[in-house]
Amino acid sequence: MSARRSMLLTISAGTDAFVDALARASRRGEADFSKAEPVVREILDHVRHEGDATVLHYIEKFERRAPRSLLLRDYGGAEALARLPAEARNALEYAAARIRRFHEHERQAMFGATFLLDGKTSVQGFHYEEGGIGLGLRVRPLRRVGVYAPGGKARYPSSVLMSAIPAQVAGVDEIVLATPLAGDATDDAVLAAAHLAGVTAILDAGGAQAIAALAYGTKTVAQVDKIVGPGNAYVACAKRLVYGAVSIDSIAGPSEILVVADETADPAVVAADLLSQAEHDEDAYCFLVTNRADLLEAVQRELATQLESLPRAAIAREALKHHGQAFLVADRKAMAETADMIAAEHLSLQVDAPETLLVSIRNAGAAFVGRLTPEAAGDYVAGPSHVLPTGGVVRFGSPLGVHDFVARTSLIRYSADALRGEERTICALARLEGLEAHARAVSVRCVVPRSGADKPPARD
Amino acid sequence: MSARRSMLLTISAGTDAFVDALARASRRGEADFSKAEPVVREILDHVRHEGDATVLHYIEKFERRAPRSLLLRDYGGAEALARLPAEARNALEYAAARIRRFHEHERQAMFGATFLLDGKTSVQGFHYEEGGIGLGLRVRPLRRVGVYAPGGKARYPSSVLMSAIPAQVAGVDEIVLATPLAGDATDDAVLAAAHLAGVTAILDAGGAQAIAALAYGTKTVAQVDKIVGPGNAYVACAKRLVYGAVSIDSIAGPSEILVVADETADPAVVAADLLSQAEHDEDAYCFLVTNRADLLEAVQRELATQLESLPRAAIAREALKHHGQAFLVADRKAMAETADMIAAEHLSLQVDAPETLLVSIRNAGAAFVGRLTPEAAGDYVAGPSHVLPTGGVVRFGSPLGVHDFVARTSLIRYSADALRGEERTICALARLEGLEAHARAVSVRCVVPRSGADKPPARD
Numbered sequence: 001m002s003a004r005r006s007m008l009l010t011i012s013a014g015t016d017a018f019v020d021a022l023a024r025a026s027r028r029g030e031a032d033f034s035k036a037e038p039v040v041r042e043i044l045d046h047v048r049h050e051g052d053a054t055v056l057h058y059i060e061k062f063e064r065r066a067p068r069s070l071l072l073r074d075y076g077g078a079e080a081l082a083r084l085p086a087e088a089r090n091a092l093e094y095a096a097a098r099i100r101r102f103h104e105h106e107r108q109a110m111f112g113a114t115f116l117l118d119g120k121t122s123v124q125g126f127h128y129e130e131g132g133i134g135l136g137l138r139v140r141p142l143r144r145v146g147v148y149a150p151g152g153k154a155r156y157p158s159s160v161l162m163s164a165i166p167a168q169v170a171g172v173d174e175i176v177l178a179t180p181l182a183g184d185a186t187d188d189a190v191l192a193a194a195h196l197a198g199v200t201a202i203l204d205a206g207g208a209q210a211i212a213a214l215a216y217g218t219k220t221v222a223q224v225d226k227i228v229g230p231g232n233a234y235v236a237c238a239k240r241l242v243y244g245a246v247s248i249d250s251i252a253g254p255s256e257i258l259v260v261a262d263e264t265a266d267p268a269v270v271a272a273d274l275l276s277q278a279e280h281d282e283d284a285y286c287f288l289v290t291n292r293a294d295l296l297e298a299v300q301r302e303l304a305t306q307l308e309s310l311p312r313a314a315i316a317r318e319a320l321k322h323h324g325q326a327f328l329v330a331d332r333k334a335m336a337e338t339a340d341m342i343a344a345e346h347l348s349l350q351v352d353a354p355e356t357l358l359v360s361i362r363n364a365g366a367a368f369v370g371r372l373t374p375e376a377a378g379d380y381v382a383g384p385s386h387v388l389p390t391g392g393v394v395r396f397g398s399p400l401g402v403h404d405f406v407a408r409t410s411l412i413r414y415s416a417d418a419l420r421g422e423e424r425t426i427c428a429l430a431r432l433e434g435l436e437a438h439a440r441a442v443s444v445r446c447v448v449p450r451s452g453a454d455k456p457p458a459r460d
Numbered sequence: 461m462s463a464r465r466s467m468l469l470t471i472s473a474g475t476d477a478f479v480d481a482l483a484r485a486s487r488r489g490e491a492d493f494s495k496a497e498p499v500v501r502e503i504l505d506h507v508r509h510e511g512d513a514t515v516l517h518y519i520e521k522f523e524r525r526a527p528r529s530l531l532l533r534d535y536g537g538a539e540a541l542a543r544l545p546a547e548a549r550n551a552l553e554y555a556a557a558r559i560r561r562f563h564e565h566e567r568q569a570m571f572g573a574t575f576l577l578d579g580k581t582s583v584q585g586f587h588y589e590e591g592g593i594g595l596g597l598r599v600r601p602l603r604r605v606g607v608y609a610p611g612g613k614a615r616y617p618s619s620v621l622m623s624a625i626p627a628q629v630a631g632v633d634e635i636v637l638a639t640p641l642a643g644d645a646t647d648d649a650v651l652a653a654a655h656l657a658g659v660t661a662i663l664d665a666g667g668a669q670a671i672a673a674l675a676y677g678t679k680t681v682a683q684v685d686k687i688v689g690p691g692n693a694y695v696a697c698a699k700r701l702v703y704g705a706v707s708i709d710s711i712a713g714p715s716e717i718l719v720v721a722d723e724t725a726d727p728a729v730v731a732a733d734l735l736s737q738a739e740h741d742e743d744a745y746c747f748l749v750t751n752r753a754d755l756l757e758a759v760q761r762e763l764a765t766q767l768e769s770l771p772r773a774a775i776a777r778e779a780l781k782h783h784g785q786a787f788l789v790a791d792r793k794a795m796a797e798t799a800d801m802i803a804a805e806h807l808s809l810q811v812d813a814p815e816t817l818l819v820s821i822r823n824a825g826a827a828f829v830g831r832l833t834p835e836a837a838g839d840y841v842a843g844p845s846h847v848l849p850t851g852g853v854v855r856f857g858s859p860l861g862v863h864d865f866v867a868r869t870s871l872i873r874y875s876a877d878a879l880r881g882e883e884r885t886i887c888a889l890a891r892l893e894g895l896e897a898h899a900r901a902v903s904v905r906c907v908v909p910r911s912g913a914d915k916p917p918a919r920d
Contacts, residue, residue: 029704029705030705031704087888088888088889088892090885090888091885091888091889091892092889094885095885095889101590102595105586105588105595106586106597109572109573109585109586109597110570110571110572110585110586110597111570112569112570113569117815117818117819118813118815118816118818118819119815121819125569125570126565126566126569126570128565130561133842133843134829135562135565135842135843135844137566137569137570137844137859137861138827140822142855142856143822143855155893156893157892157893158889158893189892225855225856226856240703240704243700243703244489244491244700244711244853245489245490246856247856247857251704268904269901269904269905272897272900272901272904273901275897275900275901276895276897276898276900276901278897279895279896279897279898280895306897306900310896310897310900311894311896312894312895312896312897316897353578355577355578355579356578358577358578358871359577359578359581362600362603364869365869365870366869366870366871366872367598367869367870367871367872368872368873369594369871369872369873370873370874371905372873372874372875372876372879372905373872373873373874373879374874374879374886374901374902374905375901376886376890376895376898376899376901376902377872377874377879377882377886377902378870378872379890379898380885380886380889380890380898381882381885381886381889382593382595382872382874383593383595383872384595384597384870384872385870388870393704394867394869395602395603395685395867396602396685396686396706396707396867397707397867398867398868398869399597399868399869399870401597401868403863403868407854407855407856407857407858408858408859408861408863409824409825409826409827409854409858409859410825410826410827410838410844410845410848410859411818411826411827411829412826412827412828412829412833412837412838412842412843412844413814413828413829413830413832413833414830414832414833414834414837414842415832416832419832419833419834419837422837422841425550425551425554425555425840425841426551426834426836426837426840426841428547428548428550428551429548429551429552429555429618429840429841430836430839430840432548432551432617432649433615433616433617433618434771434772435736435739435740435772435836436739436770436771436772437732437735437736437738437739437766437770437772437776438736438739438836438839438840439836440732440735440736440766440770441729441732441733441735441736441834441835441836442834442836442837444728444729444732445729445831445832445834
């Protein structure tokens, strides 16, 4: 190892430092909202009770601008797309088509078959009958969702595609994109992406005030059912606080990559992947897990070399300094175990037989399989959404997808005979729990129907 | 309408009262945790930093008992099941089998096909290749979940089955049931249900202290990935506060039923269903939506009559007084719209052609289709979990199911040719967003490989 400060802090297995570092890495998702929370609570409260005027007030206060109108239904997306340089336009269209195709696959593969709910209306889910009991699940798109996209330096048209297209494919009626517009030509890429992604209206606001308007509704902005998309600490805090009034995707923390590399990896490629994460922001996490000290040393050298010509070198350098760590372990088994514990947003497998290693790594947001697959391809064009859980949330969280924009309804239908057959069992359970009215609600249906206008004969 | 106070408050469409009542009903989910929150925050904080001893301290303080041991791995479930009276044992076994079967259907229908991740290990999800790019989603069970079940008067073995069986079917490794045991024979039904549902250990604790132990882990209790199941206001508040450290299901509020009934409904049956909800607790919601004033009047009379002999009449009467409402509307269309706005946990359709009506009702947790289908059947044996979103959360929430106990990982694999084919597009998008290192991470892979030990030839 070089005597100069290495780019990645090396931590070798079998030491106390290794155990400590892994434990710290596992706790990286613990967000501290103590600074943001009082401010955000006040904003949420004001917007909730005072509506549009307050949203405009906060936009003026925090964004130092006064939008002509808060909600834009005709936002000129098609025109913005046409104004883009051909290369950017083609690239956005290509990406949108690929993202849409992947999420169509998700919808078709993962929401069950279609069945006829009433003999003629086709819905997705599943349905079966056994012994006179019809059972099923109906998948239903959410009515209205809000997609948040930051302004300023983190203004990524790709995130608009990656957040809104899954909602569109799910069949959501209204997709509102909340993003602070600049009011000039720099808006074009974002407006074009919104157009390609089927965004139905733009809420020209950012920050907690945008989240508040979406979560509670105002005169201008209808309340949504779910808010997705990454934002800064104030946005993340606001999403956490409105959770319950609306659904949210997971709270986004700094972006992360974990590269698992063995002797078949190319140090230049590994370094390039780590830097593509590091350039995002000063808090990005860059993890390397390897069984090869020589590879690690070569990666350190490559990082130094490649940093020299990187436009965002200052940001990347800070990220590596704060959260650049290399875990040096003995073998493939330890590589898989370490990766599983870190539970990274992006998992890059630059090893021999990467799929075999992946079998034993449960926790990953997106897996980039093999050394030819750059994480950057997933950021833009591969297809799966690049909106992924961070901070170890992949233990229980999933990539944003069509799944996020639907809910399910259980379907239950009994025939008279089926209910009679189960009467005794249901009543036994109800009485075991002391719920007599439950038992009677079954038995009242099992008596022979009386005659009379309000007692039609039992039908199945 | 009778001059005596009716059982259900009648609200007729076309009045200001109707608009107000619907708006109030839509806001019923707004939980006020202001009383519970300071207490719960303190408990969470203490348990997080001081572990087991604090959990035991709070059990002694709030539950006035000292469990012999906090975590029971050998909890004697099989023995408890054998000790139950035959009728209860058979009923629990019957219910467990039906619940398991429904969730097996869910898993098979909704998680995609199986495919071979590495040529020999079968996983669920989907996978396809186009133009040298392999894409997919892998469904992976969560490792460890906590299932909460209240003690005391709301001690329902059925809820243990309904919460834990979906986790078991999903393939979760460890299912920890948190519930305060009584330490006597009354535990048997709960222990038996735990056994039938594949619970791997019991945390003998309730309240916020149990949620804290599951969410943060202690020396005795391993941290879980998700906590599900209903509880009182302290439990609900604790779940809300630990959200982020772990996943949770939706925050349970008071139970709800909405009966939609027309002239084909039987007033005795409608009343019995409303009472089966009302007997749960004083805050339960009982909504009736109908187009028939005569039916409504008959239901009111039936409620009064049936209440006379109900063991839990006092509770049911309070529930009807607080939250018993009948919405009288003009026609089927208005019935569907009103039901959709209320977005009830349980939707009972006691109308002609109930499926046709259901087509236009998006928002329902579980739909009980037709007047022969009692909600109580869904509570115990039908199959779908009775753990459902309340308080209007069905707008964006779903029944508890196998879905709650899995996460997904995106799979992306590029061939050399595929990456070369997309290099220009990816680089254009990366540079549009000012992320040069992203572009370079693609291009570094597209150069002709150099020779040398650490530069193996490109492989697909």
